[in-house]
Amino acid sequence: MNLENIILLCKSQDARAQKMLYTDYSPMLFSVAKRYLKNEEDAEDALIEAFFKIFTKIKSFQNQGSFEGWMRKIVVNECLMKLRKKRNFTLALEEAYDIGEQEMITPNLAYQDLLTVLKNLPTGYRTIFNLYEIEGYKHREIAEQLGISINTSKSQLILAKKRIRELIKKKQLAERAS
């Protein structure tokens, strides 16, 4: 069954189609949630809420644009809501004040390594890095989404990259030593 048919059946609340959609997309969407939320349980909760929203709001999807993108957006929003609820998000954002030079990070970082590095980042850095570098949001969109200024978003990204670079160096040194 192709995606269009699955969507059509999901719109009429067909349980089999819902299960098919979940089977096809949950692994990818769970990896999205895991990048935003350190805790595995939180990521699972976000995924549950996101899929519940996907299935209940699927009628509002008008087949304009990518369905995968629409689902991904719901997961990201759910993760951001979880972060806001925990209230550690704004505290981490306040750390941003020093804007240095744009740091380059190797993009060839393996997923597991990236996940480990991201887990060690403050929530604000991690969120903005995810939104900008992986999801492809613009600074203006990030600022609107998080209720911060565009400059804060930019500075957070630079600081996040700096921290990632440091963490990768540390990891490499540790590997060489061992």
Next chain:
Amino acid sequence: MTEFKPLHQDHQVEVPRRVWNQIDAKLNEQKQKRKFIRLRTISAVAACFVIAAVLSYIKLGFTQYNDNSFVTTESYKSMIFENLDKVNDDFMYDYSQLQEINSLVLNDNPSFGKRNR
């Protein structure tokens, strides 16, 4: 800008089975809720119909009772007399005859029906 995007955007990880179980449970719960709301709406509408029917029945009953029991207007009186005029039964007097008898009696004996002091 997004050098990580192609490498990590579509990465997949295994999802625990319990996640689907919870989603399924939530969806079922919502379905039940919807059913309950639908049932409640139907019941409310049905109850409104029953109440309206009962009220209209009661009102209709009273109106019929009033119509049959009391003659209150002049039009009703005339209608009854007209009907009486038309009755041509052995057991009933004709209304015109009654009036005639009445006038005859009153002419012959004006104090008829009045008490003597």
